[in-house]
Amino acid sequence: MKIRLHYRAFIYQAILLVAFVLVQLLFFSFIEYRDWRDNHREETLAENLEEVVDVTAMNLLLLPLMLALVWWFSRRIINPVRRIADTAAGIGKGRFDERIDTRSMPDDDMRHLAETLNAAFEHYTSAVHRLRRFSGDASHQIRTPIAAMRATGEVAVSRPRSAEDYRTAIGDMLAELERLSFMVEQLLQLSRLDAGTLRERFRPFLAAEVVRQSAQVYAPLCEDAGITLECQVEPGIEVPGIEALACELLNNLLDNAIRHTPRGGTIRIGVSRADNGIRFYVHDSGEGIPTEFAETIFERFSQIPGSRHGGAGLGLALAADIAAVHGGRLAVANPGCHGARFEWTLPLPAKS
């Protein structure tokens, strides 16, 4: 049987109240009885107990009033719980914008609970919105190469052509397929990072080594693009993690930096100790990241409007996830400035 919480609170308090009245009655009676036995044997017991009867009568008269007060009090205490339950039920039914109204609540534990829950709802709602946007963006991005493949194929078979033309058409379709396949790999990699089972594979690696490797791989590309690549490493720092992933993070940052740095520009990559941790950085001399995009560029499929530099917008999301898997954080260190500086900061366990 379901009992409403405020009924229960009322019943408990009512029982307490009645018990209190009974105990009081017994206690008074006992004292009056002893007094009569020891000092007032000349009077009758009934006369001596008159006061007790009066007090009891008064108590009984007051009892309904007290009970009414208790009723009102229980409702008042329990009301916020009902409001919380109603809001949660609403969110459960898909009304994601509902929040618990805390304005009329006194500043107590219940209000604290409501505010904590509101914050959790907020978090949940934004996660749901992100997920919806993500699947929308993903299908859009997957559609583009599919549309290209389809058009190429349809045009190719629409009339007889030379073998060379067919070969070109199939080659074009394969190139689109490659793009699609690459995107699927990136999405798979993201879900692998989300799974959070990578910590078991952590091994210490040398930070300087990863930076050097990454710089070495991208140096010819920089040279070709007329960009100076400067590499500055502090030797001897060991990081617990997955070396291949750290490399992937830096590669993605370098790839991004090269795409946004004009000919004649400079990209600086490096690693150094920072306050109780370590800091990897990639600093380009491109147009920089506007302040309002400093957070959102790490979201999956995000693009800064008006700056198409190729890529589906998954590289930085991957990099940020890799940073997080290692217990660190990837951020734009200088939003709004010319020349974006990405920093991966990572707390290191103190050397014993």
Add this chain to the structure above:
Amino acid sequence: MSDASTTARSGILLVEDDPRVSGSLVRGLGEAGYVVSVTATLGEAHAQLDSQTPALVILDLGLPDGDGVQVLRRLRQEGARVPVIILTARDSVVQRVAGLDEGADDYLAKPFSFPELLARVRARLRTARQEAEAFVLQVGDLEIDRLARRVRRGGRGIELTAREFDLLAYLAANAGFPVSRDMLTRDVWHVSSRATSMDKIIDVHMSHLREKLEGGSDRRLIHTLRGIGFMLSETAP
């Protein structure tokens, strides 16, 4: 293609249940000079293995009547040293290690490129025949000394960076066959993740390499196969 003609007699057993995949593979491998028989189930594979031992097995793990690993296990229990290449859509490290633990020689995650499968098949059949890999590779008038890391074309020495040399040596080891970007990413750049694009880096190296090899000469050696990758060959494909 001397490689293909010497392996024409070696039969390949392909255990793959998806007819679209097996159809293309049979055709592609057939055109490369291999005789391929296909089975789509575990039962058929076992029956086939009862009658004859192939020179190489290409094994899909997800079969309708069970895990393809059973075929591999059986081969190894019988002591057969047939090279086995596993194909699978599962690509987690654990799966990979498990497959190799069972005695697989190689492992390809779907979607793989056909040139890659072909290269693996050639490599496996070569090792199976205990053929020593030559130190000096020759493609037309190009000579690549893999021990001394020296390259000459028409008697003229060519200076290459370390990575350019590795790239050329890899192309030369697969001369006459296409090499995909995935293969280069993994085998020349040693980047295992397919989620990082190395395309532009590969292109830059390729153009440098071409300049150094073909500069002044009008005879192309490195051919770009759109949508497939590259091929080192004296003659255009």
